[in-house]
Amino acid sequence: MKTELSQRLGIEHAIFGFTPFPAVAAAISRAGGLGVLGAVRYGAADDLARDLDWLDAHTEGRPYGLDVVMPAKKVEGVSVAEIEAMIPEGHRQFVKDTLAQHRVPELGPGEESGWRITGWLEEVARAQLDVAFDHPLKLLANALGSPPADVIQRAHDKGLLVAALAGSARHARHHQEAGIDIVVAQGYEAGGHTGEITTMVLTPEVVGAVDPLPVLAAGGIGTGEQIAAGLALGAQGVWLGSIWLTTREAKLGSPALLRKLLDAGSGDTVRSRALTGKPARQLRTRWTEAWDDPASPDPLPMPLQGLLVAEAVSRIQQYEVEPLLGTPVGQIVGQLNAVRPVQAVFDDLTRGFERAITRVNRIAGRD
Amino acid sequence: MKTELSQRLGIEHAIFGFTPFPAVAAAISRAGGLGVLGAVRYGAADDLARDLDWLDAHTEGRPYGLDVVMPAKKVEGVSVAEIEAMIPEGHRQFVKDTLAQHRVPELGPGEESGWRITGWLEEVARAQLDVAFDHPLKLLANALGSPPADVIQRAHDKGLLVAALAGSARHARHHQEAGIDIVVAQGYEAGGHTGEITTMVLTPEVVGAVDPLPVLAAGGIGTGEQIAAGLALGAQGVWLGSIWLTTREAKLGSPALLRKLLDAGSGDTVRSRALTGKPARQLRTRWTEAWDDPASPDPLPMPLQGLLVAEAVSRIQQYEVEPLLGTPVGQIVGQLNAVRPVQAVFDDLTRGFERAITRVNRIAGRD
Numbered sequence: 001m002k003t004e005l006s007q008r009l010g011i012e013h014a015i016f017g018f019t020p021f022p023a024v025a026a027a028i029s030r031a032g033g034l035g036v037l038g039a040v041r042y043g044a045a046d047d048l049a050r051d052l053d054w055l056d057a058h059t060e061g062r063p064y065g066l067d068v069v070m071p072a073k074k075v076e077g078v079s080v081a082e083i084e085a086m087i088p089e090g091h092r093q094f095v096k097d098t099l100a101q102h103r104v105p106e107l108g109p110g111e112e113s114g115w116r117i118t119g120w121l122e123e124v125a126r127a128q129l130d131v132a133f134d135h136p137l138k139l140l141a142n143a144l145g146s147p148p149a150d151v152i153q154r155a156h157d158k159g160l161l162v163a164a165l166a167g168s169a170r171h172a173r174h175h176q177e178a179g180i181d182i183v184v185a186q187g188y189e190a191g192g193h194t195g196e197i198t199t200m201v202l203t204p205e206v207v208g209a210v211d212p213l214p215v216l217a218a219g220g221i222g223t224g225e226q227i228a229a230g231l232a233l234g235a236q237g238v239w240l241g242s243i244w245l246t247t248r249e250a251k252l253g254s255p256a257l258l259r260k261l262l263d264a265g266s267g268d269t270v271r272s273r274a275l276t277g278k279p280a281r282q283l284r285t286r287w288t289e290a291w292d293d294p295a296s297p298d299p300l301p302m303p304l305q306g307l308l309v310a311e312a313v314s315r316i317q318q319y320e321v322e323p324l325l326g327t328p329v330g331q332i333v334g335q336l337n338a339v340r341p342v343q344a345v346f347d348d349l350t351r352g353f354e355r356a357i358t359r360v361n362r363i364a365g366r367d
Numbered sequence: 368m369k370t371e372l373s374q375r376l377g378i379e380h381a382i383f384g385f386t387p388f389p390a391v392a393a394a395i396s397r398a399g400g401l402g403v404l405g406a407v408r409y410g411a412a413d414d415l416a417r418d419l420d421w422l423d424a425h426t427e428g429r430p431y432g433l434d435v436v437m438p439a440k441k442v443e444g445v446s447v448a449e450i451e452a453m454i455p456e457g458h459r460q461f462v463k464d465t466l467a468q469h470r471v472p473e474l475g476p477g478e479e480s481g482w483r484i485t486g487w488l489e490e491v492a493r494a495q496l497d498v499a500f501d502h503p504l505k506l507l508a509n510a511l512g513s514p515p516a517d518v519i520q521r522a523h524d525k526g527l528l529v530a531a532l533a534g535s536a537r538h539a540r541h542h543q544e545a546g547i548d549i550v551v552a553q554g555y556e557a558g559g560h561t562g563e564i565t566t567m568v569l570t571p572e573v574v575g576a577v578d579p580l581p582v583l584a585a586g587g588i589g590t591g592e593q594i595a596a597g598l599a600l601g602a603q604g605v606w607l608g609s610i611w612l613t614t615r616e617a618k619l620g621s622p623a624l625l626r627k628l629l630d631a632g633s634g635d636t637v638r639s640r641a642l643t644g645k646p647a648r649q650l651r652t653r654w655t656e657a658w659d660d661p662a663s664p665d666p667l668p669m670p671l672q673g674l675l676v677a678e679a680v681s682r683i684q685q686y687e688v689e690p691l692l693g694t695p696v697g698q699i700v701g702q703l704n705a706v707r708p709v710q711a712v713f714d715d716l717t718r719g720f721e722r723a724i725t726r727v728n729r730i731a732g733r734d
Contacts, residue, residue, distance in 0.1 A: 003730055014730070168634060188555065189565040197633050198556040198565040200587030200596060201698040205633055220567030229567060229596035231730050232723040266564050266572055267535060294661055331568040356599040357731045363370055363381070363598050364724045 001227070001353060005182065005214040005236040009034060009063055009138055009161065013350060014237030015227065016184075016216055018067055018141075022051045022058075023249040027342035029062040032350075036065040036141055045127040052135040065139030065163075066132050070125040070147050080307070087300065087308050094297050095312050098290045104321045107314065126151075133158055139182075141165070143193065146178035163216070167195025167202070169209035176210045183210050184239045187219030191242045191330035193280045194219065194271060199230065207234035222332035224352020228360070240349075242330040247342045256320040257327060258339070266334030273298075275313070275328065277305030283326035283333070287316065368594070368720060372549065372581040372603040376401060376430055376505055376528065380717060381604030382594065383551075383583055385434055385508075389418045389425075390616040394709035396429040399717075403432040403508055412494040419502040432506030432530075433499050437492040437514050447674070454667065454675050461664050462679050465657045471688045474681065493518075500525055506549075508532070510560065513545035530583070534562025534569070536576035543577045550577050551606045554586030558609045558697035560647045561586065561638060566597065574601035589699035591719020595727070607716075609697040614709045623687040624694060625706070633701030640665075642680070642695070644672030650693035650700070654683065 006014035012032030019025050025035030037055065042048040055064055129151060132140070140147070140155045141163040147155075155162045156179075163182035166172040172183045185206040186192075187199030197205070199219040207215045217230030218239035230238045244250060245261055252258050260283060270284040274291035277300050282288060291299055299305045316324045361367050373381035379399030386392050392402030404422065409415040422431055496518060499507070507514070507522045508530040514522075522529045523546075530549035533539040539550045552573040553559075554566030564572070566586040574582045584597030585606035597605045611617060612628055619625050627650060637651040641658035644667050649655060658666055666672045683691045728734050 001730055002732060169632075187565065187567070189568050195634075197698055198554065198587055199567045200554070200565065200593055201556050201633050201701070204590060204592055205701060220565055223571060225571055225600050226567060228599040228727060232595040232599055232727050233592055234726075265536075266568050267562075331564055334568070334572060354731065357727055357733065359601075360595060360599050360724055361728070361733075363368055364721065365369060366724065366728075 001231075001350065003214070003231075003236040011063055013346075014231070015346070015349060016065075016139075016237055016239045017244055018239060018241040019244045019250070021244075021250050022055050023251070024244045024247055024342055025064055026055055026058040027247075027249050028244070028346065029059045029064045031343050031346035032062075033346065034063055034065055034139060035059070036067050036139060038067045038143075039125070039128050039132070040067075040069045040143070042128060043124070045124075045131045048128050049131045049134075052132065056135060063138035065141060066128075066137050067141040067143055068125045068128060068132075068147070069143045070122055070145075070151065083303060084307055087304055088297075091297050091300060091308055094290075095308060098287070098324075099312055099315065102286065102321055102324055104312070104315050104324065105319050107311070107318060111318065122148075129154070139163060141182075141184065142180075145171070146175045146180055149178065152179050165193070165218070166206060167193070168197060169202075169205045171195075172206040172210050172215075176213055180213075182214050182216060184216045184218050185235070186239075187217075188271070189281070189331040190219030191269070191281050191333075192328040193276070193278050195279075200233065203230060203233035203235055220331060222330075222335045224349045224354070225356040226332075227349060227353045228356035232360075242332050242336070243345060244342065245327070245329060246336045246339055247345055248339055249342050252327075254317055254320050254325065256322050257317070257325050260322070260325060261327070261329065261333060261336050262338070264329075264333045264336070266331045269329060269331055269333060273305065275306070275309065275326075277302035280328055281330055282328045285326040286323040287326060368598075368717065370581070370598075370603040378430055380713075381598070382713070382716060383432075383506075383604055383606045384611055385606060385608040386611045386617070388611075388617050389422050390618070391611045391614055391709055392431055393422055393425040394614075394616050395611070395713065396426045396431045398710050398713035399429075400713065401430055401432055401506060402426070403434050403506060405434045405510075406492070406495045406499070407434075407436045407510070409495060410491070412491075412498045415495050416498045416501075419499065423502060430505035432508060433495075433504050434508040434510055435492045435495055435499075435514070436510045437489055437512075437518065450670060451674055454671055455664075458664050458667060458675055461657075462675060465654070465691075466679055466682065469653065469688055469691055471679070471682050471691065472686050474678070474685060478685065489515075496521070506530060508549075508551065509547075512538070513542045513547055516545065519546050532560070532585070533573060534560070535564060536569075536572045538562075539573040539577050539582075543580055547580075549581050549583060551583045551585050552602070553606075554584075555638070556648070556698040557586030558636070558648050558700075559695040560643070560645050562646075567600065570597060570600035570602055586697060587699060589697075589702045591716045591721070592723040593699075594716060594720045595723035599727075609699050609703070610712060611709065612694070612696060613703045613706050614712055615706055616709050619694075621684055621687050621692065623689050624684070624692050627689070627692060628694070628696065628700060628703050629705070631696075631700045631703070633698045636696060636698055636700060640672065642673070642676065644669035647695055648697055649695045652693040653690040654693060 001013040015033035017028035020038040028035035161181040164175040214236035216239040217235035222243040272288040368380040382400035384395035387405040395402035528548040531542040581603035583606040584602035589610040639655040
């Protein structure tokens with residue numbers, strides 16, 4: 001599965017795998033794709049440094065990337081404490097009440113919040129980048145608009161390609177003007193932050209909008225047939241996130257969450273502002289339902305909502321409070337039905353792709 | 368573009384074109400696809416009979432189909448008047464107020480409602496079928512669940528294939544159990560009634576659910592590249608509706624509406640219950656915004672909402688009250704940028720399909 005972009009990055013297959021788990025990222029790169037490690041869960045830059053060292057030792061010299069979450073616009077001189085102070089008391093009370101209603105235990109003394117949200121904050125992301133640029137990354141992706149200009153410049157100076165996610169052709173053109181190299185067109189069906197336009201419509205629209213920049217199709221892709229569809233739409237590669245969540249190498253840290261992912265159907269996700277303040281697709285839970293109820297307070301804008309709910313989400317995960325337990329995931333969650341090694345999942349992708357190509361050739365009368 | 372299904376129907380290309388306009392349906396069939404005439408706008412069976420006669424004279428013997436809107440479950444012995452009486456006064460007042468706010472004129476004496484909704488009612492649909500079965504249809508599609516068992520039987524006795532639209536794998540399995548021959552998997556991005564699952568995810572899910580029944584991919588398809596994507600997902604054909612709305616042969620009857628369609632971007636549609644009571648994708652207008660406002664009355668269930676708003680929609684169209692003027696259309700509305708003959712649109716579809724196949728073959732190393 002070779003495109004101009006995959007050849008430029010030196011990967012065998014134009015499959016980009018986003019994951020918060022280093023072992024998954026390494027396995028994707030070893031399988032011939034490009035593993036992209038999500039940095040948002042790392043609070044301390046030291047933890048990230050340790051995991052990037054581990055990646056260097058386990059990718060057999062294959063290319064890998066890092067995904068950060070940096071706002072393009074800097075809020076000058078505002079501390080986390082000052083941002084926290086902007087959260088209305090009524091919202092804090094709503095979180096308390098919802099947790100109490102479901103008898104969610106408090107974290108024990110010294111227990112750390114497993115679900116970190118501080119990676120959204122620019123000061124944290126910048127500390128992460130200082131670490132990351134010491135490692136042989138090939139790709140820097142930003143999940144939240146274009147990275148700041150100086151970051152793009154630094155990445156280019158180091159020989160990295162810079163990617164940014166976009167949910168509309170307008171966003172994609174902004175990225176292009178900002179000087180990024182690759183647009184990830186993230187369709188409505190994708191896990192995490194998404195717009196309203198689906199992959200089928202968004203991909204060709206973005207391809208046309210930023211030509212000749214390469215575009216990756218994201219959202220709704222978890223089989224080789226879906227990869228073939230994304231590439232038929234003009235993408236130079238595909239960006240997959242959800243499919244890796246139930247791989248053997250993933251460290252979800254919650255058997256109950258794993259079970260929920262394996263059991264969920266394609267209709268069991270919702271695009272909700274409950275987690276970060278921006279619409280993000282995730283499992284539908286009592287938690288998202290509570291926030292999406294018209295009688296509840298409106299979720300706060302990013303980054304307030306993430307700060308507001310971080311401890312709650314950690315408690316829900318720590319104690320596996322099943323009705324509230326969720327995670328960002330796309331509509332392909334219906335295809336996640338078994339725990340398998342990354343390599344097996346990857347082999348299925350490439351085999352399914354070949355099958356789809358054979359099939360469309362037959363339809364086109366080219367067999 | 369040949370599949371088992373296209374060969375069974377005797378069409379050159381596995382492209383199914385849904386349209387409310389006979390001239391468009393005929394042109395699609397003449398171009399080598401299968402034109403499917405929407406019957407819902409026909410109030411009187413005589414009008415339908417006249418247009419089917421016209422189709423017979425203008426399809427050069429090529430196959431065509433009819434799309435009706437029949438509920439599988441019959442509401443026994445309830446008249447239109449009795450159903451009308453179920454509409455709450457507050458809802459009628461809301462319609463009046465919204466029309467007054469936008470100074471929408473009343474219809475003149477003797478002026479007929481151009482936007483008819485009575486085709487939703489089973490008695491009307493049955494009268495349409497009595498007419499339709501006298502014509503050489505090859506396909507009977509139902510936009511609202513499986514048709515009643517006796518209708519499926521009658522269609523099969525006449526040698527027709529029966530198709531039904533589905534927005535989920537569960538719906539699709541119900542259709543299969545009911546004995547239909549083809550499932551149209553209608554993704555979230557489609558115009559008209561849609562579920563929450565996008566074409567990229569829904570198509571393979573439905574293909575897997577009803578195997579070996581043939582599936583048509585619908586929603587988000589308006590270019591040959593999107594056709595290739597739909598077929599790569601396992602469909603035996605594609606079902607296109609929105610793309611024909613701005614063809615030269617279409618009789619929208621409103622220059623202002625045509626302009627709105629040509630100007631709209633992919634983000635200018637909304638899935639709303641404002642028109643029929645079930646979620647249907649359409650242009651976002653002041654009308655849909657009024658109904659979708661949390662402060663407004665909730666739209667009524669089908670068929671009440673359609674009866675409630677029919678006259679209002681006719682007045683809005685008749686007098687081209689621009690802020691309120693809308694139509695069902697999918698997210699591909701962003702691709703509708705010129706008025707062109709059906710044949711030119713169709714040629715683009717087949718050429719784009721060939722281009723996409725060449726492209727994916729190159730990516731797969733099969734060139």
